[in-house]
Amino acid sequence: MRLARPRTRLLVVAVTALAAIGLLAASGLDDSLVYYRSPAEAASLSAADGRLRLGGLVQPGSVVRDGEAVRFVLTDGVADVDVVHLGDPPGVFQEGQGALVEGAFDNDGAFRSDLLIVKHSNTYEAAPEARP
Structure with a gap:
């Protein structure tokens, strides 16, 4: 015992x-x-929902540089969200690739972003050598 x-x-x-x-x-x-919502999940959100993250693909043909802002459409194939990113995008930012934005919706329904993270492959390919 x-x-x-x-x-x-x-x-x-x-x-x-x-x-x-x-x-x-x-x-x-x-x-x-890090949790983020897709454009389809964010379709019912508004400015009252506060700060959040959205993830999707940058729609080809939608990128427009406007002074210090970059405008583009983030899509998941089901819904689209107009994004206005303030500041310079990362150097590898391009159309058709994955992106994650953080910010909030404004009263006009556009998503105002101050953080843009680009998804890219992990492989590095050197530029081909120029021939003289």
């Missing part, structure tokens, strides 16, 4: 420690996860 008490205490301490570690891991992971 005396041997059962130390084992029980050890088991309680071990379960408590594992639960605490799991809780800390889950709370730390929550801060590092």
Whole structure:
């Protein structure tokens, strides 16, 4: 009977420690996860919904540089969202590639972005050498 008490205490301490570690891991992971909505999911949102992230493809033929802003359409094949990004886009930004924007809808229904992240392949291809 005396041997059962130390084992029980050890088991309680071990379960408590594992639960605490799991809780800390889950709370730390929550801060590092990035959730975004597709244009179809954002179709029903408005300026009242506040700041959010949208992800999709930059529709070919939609990119227009307007002073310090870049206008383009973000699509998922189901719905389209007009995006106005303030600032310079990344150097690899182009039509037809994936993009993630962060910002909010304005009262006109356009999405005002101040963060633009471009999805690109992980392979690097050097430019072909020029022949003299």
